[in-house]
Each structure stands twice: as C-alpha cells, then as structure tokens.
Amino acid sequence: MVGFFLWVLQVLSVALCIQEESDFQWTQTDRGSFYYGKFPPTEYVNEKGIQYYNDLINVLLENRVVPVITLYHWDLPQNLQEKFCGWQNVSMVTYFNDYANLCFEKFGDRVKHWITFNSPWSVAVEGFETGEHAPGFKLSGTGAYKAAHNMIKAHSKVWHTYNKNWRNKHKGMVGISLTTEWGEPVDISNQKDIEAAERFVQFNFGWFANPLYNGDYPQIMKEYIGQKSAQQGLGVSRLPTFTSQEKSYIKGTCDFLGVGHFTTRYITNRNFPATQGPSYFTDRDLTELVDPKWPEPESKWLYSVPWGFRRLLNFVKTHYGNPMVFVTENGMSEKMHCAQLCDEWRIQYLKGYTNEMLKAMKDGVNVQGYTAWSLMDKFEWDEGFSERFGLYYVEFRNKNKPRYPKASVQFYKKLISANGFPNVREVEKWHRISTESCSTINQLLAADPLVSHMEMVTEIVVPTVCTLCILISAILLMILLRRQS
Template identity: 70%
Template sequence: SFYYGTFPAGFLWGVGSSAYQTEGAWDVDGKGPSIWDAFTHQKGKVFRNETGDSACDGYYKVKDDIQLLKELKVNHYLFSISWPRIMPTGIKTEQLNENGIQFYNDTINSLLENNITPIVSLYHWDLPQVLQEKYGGWQNISMINYFNDYANLCFEKFGDRVKHWITFSNPWAVAEQGYETGEHAPGLKLGGCGAYKAAHHIIKTHAKVWHSYNNTWRSEQQGMVGISLTSGWGEPVDPHSQTDRDAAERYIQFHLGWFANPIYRGDYPEVMKNYIGRKSAQQGLGTSRLPTFSVQEKTYIKGTSDFLGIGHFTTRYVLQKSFPFLQVSSYRTDHDLAELVDPTWPAPGPKWLYSVPWGFRRLLNFIKTQYGNPLIYVTENGVSEKVQCPQLCDEWRIEYLKGYINEILKALNDGVNVKGYTAWSLLDKFEWNKGFSERFGLYHIDFKNKNKPRYPKASVDYYKKIISANGFPNPREVENWHQKAMDTCSTTRQLLATDSLITHMEMVTEIVLPTVFTLCILISIVLLIIYLRNHT
C-alpha cells in the first residue's frame, strides 16, 4: 500500500549521469582513448554500431545542463570523471591533460555557484585504452597503483570543493560484462576466472584509494569516500522452501555481497567461497577460481567506506537450479539458481527492467541487517523506454519513480539509514552495448538534431514536485501532480514536433537544395556543351 509522508529534513535529492555516456568529445582537447572508444569503434559490438563519440555533447553543454538541474531544483548532481580526459594514457608520470582538469574544475565551480552539490565518481567504466593494451586492464594488479595515482590527482585538484567521492560505479558490470561475457568493453570472454580476478583487483584498489584519502586528504578536506554497488533484489519463488530461500540469498551475495562483504565484513561471502571452491575442485583445479585475501588484506579492506552508494532497478524471483558438471564453468553457472519474473509486473521498456517497487525496501533492509546499517545514498534508480518515437508523456516513469521513492520512505521508517536519492538519469544518453535504443533520461534529446536539444518529459515536472514537497504529503496533492505533469508534456510535445519539422526543413535546405542546385549547374553545363557542338 502507498505510504503518505515526508522525508527527514536535509534529505538529498539529485540526478546522475556518467562521462562516457554523455560528454562526447572523445578525442578533443588532449583526451586519450578509453576502452569504450576502442570497443564501440569495432563493428558489431554495439546496437546499430552506434558510439559515444559525441553522445549528448555534454562536454560543450555544461552550462545548459546545469540550467536543467536548476529547473529540477535538485540538491546534488552525480557525475563521473573520465580518467583518460585528465590523464590520457592513465599513467600520471607520462602526461596530464590540463584542458581536461580545467573542464572538471569549471563543471564543479558552476555547480557550486548554483548551490548544487557535486557527487563525483572516479570510475564509470572508461578505463584508459593504453592500460588495457599494455597490462590487460583490471586483470592486472598494477591497476591498483595507477588508479590510486589518478584518484590522488583528483583529490588534489578538486577535493577542496568535492566532499562526496565514489571510487567505482557498479563494479559488478565492469567485472562480469567486461571480462566474463564480453558484452561490455574491453569485450573479453575469460570464462570462469576473468570476472573474479577483475573484481578482486577492483576491491583492493577501492581500499587503497580510501586509505590514501584517509591518510593524506581527510583532515584537510573533510570529505567522504564510498563505493556505488548495483544490485537487484532476489525473492524466493516459494518463501516456505529452504532451498528457494537459500537460492535467493545466493542471488544477493553473488551480486551485492561480492563487493560489499569484503568492504563491510572483511572477506567474500561464505556462500561464494563454498560454491566456487567446490565447482573449481570438480573441474580438477588445485585452487578456487575465486581469489583469496590474505589476513593483512582482509584487515586493510574492512571498513573502507564512509557511505554505501546503491544502484537498484528491478527484482527477480529466484529458485534453486543445479547446473550439470561443466568442464568450463562461469559466474552464471557458479551460483546454481534460476531467475524468473512475474508476467504481471510492468515492463515499460527493455525486458530486463520490470517495475517491482517492493523489492527495493527489502534490499535496503537486507543492507541494514547484513552490514551494520551503513549510511546509504541511492546513486542510481530509474527506468528506460525502448525508442520507437519520442515519448515525452512518460506516465510509466512517473509511476516507477513514485513507487520506488515511496519504498525508500517506508525503509526509512524501518530504520534504514538512507540520506539521499539520485534519479537515473538526467538525460537520454548512450546506453553502452544498447547504443541509443534505450532512454533513461528525464530529459529527451533529439539526437537527429545537430544541436542535441533537450526537452523535459512529464517525469521532470513530477520529480520536481516530489523534491519541493520532500516526499508525498497527501493523496489529493499527489494526484494533482500527476495531472499537471501530463498537461505540461502535451505542450512540450507540440514544441518538439515544431522543432523536428524545422530540423527537417534545415536538412532540406542544407543537403537537398545544394544538391539540386549543383545538379542544375551540371545539367546546364552539359546542355551548353551540346549547344556549342551543334553550332560549330
């Protein structure tokens, strides 16, 4: 049932984005290539072979996009720094790019001038390509020191103004989709070992960066360093079945616990160690495919998060499913479970993203119980649509935001320590291997128009009302928000239709007319030659 009430005073409301998905300007002003530049430039890796070369042109539109943030009346903006934009090869001793450093300085300063708090992620998947080519990226332990150098440069250059740092955004996807399935950059299919090895190095890197900040910068800058972990909720198909309950627990531990357990409890979840260890032994391997932490490393890693960032999108029903003995195992078969969905769950866009708000409250309560009720910021939560045509009256996104934000309010009443919420995302943007076919934005972008204009969807108006009211005050007011949002989007839709017509007219003017004019000149020349031949 829906709960009417407001959030505590000082609760932070924001929106998010990431560098590669929005900035564009992939080789401009001294930026080095990232693994995503290299990956998207290979044919067949991304839907329709689309790239983030220009993305939303965010590099050139910082001031415009900050105006959108002001429109929304958000408290904070979560964005990521592109490592190769400020350190082209990823190696501090080789080269720094002052243009890139200036770009982020200007962005941070503009946000603060407009009373918007920057929350900055150091890594949203765009590893410098040089580090991938030279060392194998996150498969190599040398990344720990290279990343720590990069993080310390960011603390030095921006830490006087940035007080909320995220080391890694959704490292699960970096490890599993980058080094196991190969769906994401760098596109490696190192089945059974690649994801675990990458994650191991990422966790150690996170800890090193936290200690660097703690020892060198904290006393002067007084900021916080955390990590952002993305996880669905796993609900047992039969809550009375112990095997289904165990399978649902494994689902969470193999997603969230993989990274959160070492940071909050000092080691990988026991269930991961047991299952991967047993399957490795069945394969005849002398050691587990899941690496181990030494006693010193466990102590070093435990407690290295001032807050926990949580990304959450959807829920699955989970049941036990034993995979037959496989000579080549994988992360997907290691946890012996199957995922199901309820066909009645709304799925407005892609088939992976079902709207199941109640799963969010359960996930937040799980975190409270498992990890000692840490300080939580929701760092990613939103829903996408599959693009057929522009959909500005995004009623399903309004329902999604309303439902999920309401579950956070219920979790707060359960005693969960949530301090902020970040809607994902500010803009329609490049969605990794899905290209531009999925749209998460509160603002629609017309990517066919060279100026990439932004148009507010109905959800902008609705989210703005939630922020202003700091929650859901009463049924009548909340219902009124819905109607006003739908009225606003009708006006915007007319504006978009007019602008699209103008864009088409401009294309006619810029392409068709010059072509016709050129053809006319050519025909005239041919006719003149024929005429002159006939008369000589």
C-alpha cells in the same frame, strides 16, 4: 571453431599481460609509487582537463549543487588496457590510486563526496565474462573474479590514501556505488529457492560489499566456486583469495554505500553440472524469472517492481551494520525514436520506488540521499541512444541537441521540494499538472520526426545525390569524348 580460437587468443593476451608484471620494478615519486620498466607510464597531467572540472565544480557550487564525484565509471585509459590488460593486472591498483590522489589534491577542497567505482559488477562481468562491454573479453569463470579482486583492492587503497593524507584537511568521505537487482524466492516455503535468492544477491551485491564491510567474500561464494573448481579438476578455487593482512586492510573502507537499483527478479534453484565448464552464471546454481503480471517494461530488462527496493535496502541494513546509504541510480527507461514527453510510466515508477524507499527509512535504514536516473537522455553503452532514461528528452539527431522536459520533470520537482509525499490529494494534483504541462510541448514535437527527416535529406541525401550526379556526368562525358576521338 573461430569462437574458440578467439577465446584462446584472449586468454593468451591476458596471460602475457599478467606475466609482464615481472618486468616492472618499483620506484618512488613525490606523487606516490608507480611502475617503470618495459612500459613506463606517462606522468603527463592534462591541465585542460583539470581546468574543465575545476570550472564545472565551481559552477555547481555557485548554483547550490553539491558535487559528488565518481572516479571510475567504466572508462579505463586505452593505453593501460593495451599494455597491462586493464583490471586483469594488479598494477591497476597503483595507477588508480595515483589518479585518485591527484583528484583529491586538485578538487578535494570543494568536493566532499567521492565514489571510487560505479557498478564494478558490470565492469567485471560484462567486461571480462560476457564481453558485452569494454574491453570485450570472454574469460568465462575467471576474468570477472580477477577484475573484481583488483577493483576491491584499488578501492581500499584509495580509501586509505584519503584517510591518511586528505581527511583531516578536507573533511570528506569516500564510498563506492554498487548496482544490483533484488532476488526474491519463487517459492517462499521452499528452502532451496530461499537459498538461491540469497546466492543471487550475494554473488552480485555481496561480492563487493562484503569484503569492504566484513573483510572477505561472502561465504556462499567461496563455497560454491570452490566446489565447482574442484569438480572441474582445478587445484585451487577460481575465486581469488585475500591474505589475512589484505582482509584487515580492506575491511571498513567505506564511509558511505552508494546503491543503484532498477528492478527485481524471482529466483529458483537450479543445479548446473560442473562439466559445463567454468562460468560466473553457472557457479550460482540458480535461474532468474519475471512475473508475467508485472507491467510490460519499455526496456526489455527493466520491470517496475517497487517492493523489491525496500527489501534490498533492508538487506543492506541487516548485513552491513546499517551504513550511510546514498541511492545513486534509480529510474525507468523507454525505447522510442520520436519524442514522447507524457511519460506516465516514469511518474508511476518514481512514485512507487520513492514510496518504498521512505518505508525502508521508517524501517530504520540509514538512507541519506536519492538520485533519479537520469537528468537527461544520454548514451546508454551498448544500447547507444535508443534507451532513454532522462527526465529531459534530448533530440540527438538535431545538431544543437535541444532538450525538452518530460512530464516526470514537474512531478520530480514537487517530490524533492516536499522531500517525500505530503498527502494523497497533493500527489494527485502533481500528477495532473505534470501531465498537462507536457501536452502542449508534445503536440509541438509531434512533427519532429518529419523535421529530423527533412534535416537528414538536406544534410546527407541531397549532397550525396549531387555528388553521384557529377560522377555520372563525368563518366558519360568521358565515354562521349572517346567515341568522338
């Protein structure tokens, strides 16, 4: 009952935010359009932030590092979320465009690669369907579709802004980064499983890629969501629609396609009754499975299945006219509290996945760049610091946050310097040197948990105990004084 009450409150809050769009009017400024009315947006620009990124970009270029800027990686300003319900509100299209235009103005003379959104699927589904990520809404079967709709519109508007105002001057490119798993049919001789695997990829990757390359949502999404909506007694589909003008405006608004990929799932058909209620997951009519023969992952969701990567890249080639592809995220994580620098599993993962990418390139896929995810251990959203993707180990409990190279660092250095694999013997040599290089450092860090524990005792436990002793002494002294009086 409490859960239902909270869901009703969320629906009402979103409805109120969306209703408030009528309270706004349009006005023009020298920076473009923005809303004014009940909640006027702040026109203040954080000059310290601009300077920080100017300095960062300059240092990267001085060190021959090409900057690729992602404009949005799930960090919407809180006031836009509170006042307008964030991506549930179409006004975000204008705000996002103003922000992007400012970035083009300030940094575009040095930055030639722009990514509008990183993994918008996660923003939509985990932010507005499951509530796992911010803003934590559980608007099942509706919220994710509306958020995605507005993000697609925002991306296309930003692309047109760059194309009109900045492309001739800065000679850059604007793309998007879509992260997806590959879906493989459980039974390749079963047509229903084949179709279910196609739906899995289209409901994930095609949801965003198809409008940008072909002008509309995948046909299979429109059919399945429309049918489920009708069966649930709704007059219109829960999947929003683009007007004919919007379809033309959105189509072709990607100069390159960023692809993030980590793992694969086997897919089988499963019919969910519409009576279960609206849900993105039941709209797909499928079940995800893993092969028990796959190596046990360090993180529960990330099985190493290199062959799925090649198939995904070929899917991109076939469905979207073989666009220019940058692999923006690909890597393996581990879950551990102490340092383990001889990350054999990560070396095997990188070796397997980059090999499959090279095979895809021989298939004719237009891959132009690859990024291992990630350079350093970092904050991993709802997993905090427990899930480590880094090539460098970071000791988060130490106030100085020291960094230590894992074995995968040496392996990856050789990999990128050779731009692939020269021969089997050379790769084996890299592997051996990488493992040997981490051993000495690993031995030095073997006592690291004890050191961190001692730091915790010194910095937290000791002061706490001293404070308690003082309090207890004061209480005893008060009792003694009362007895004497």
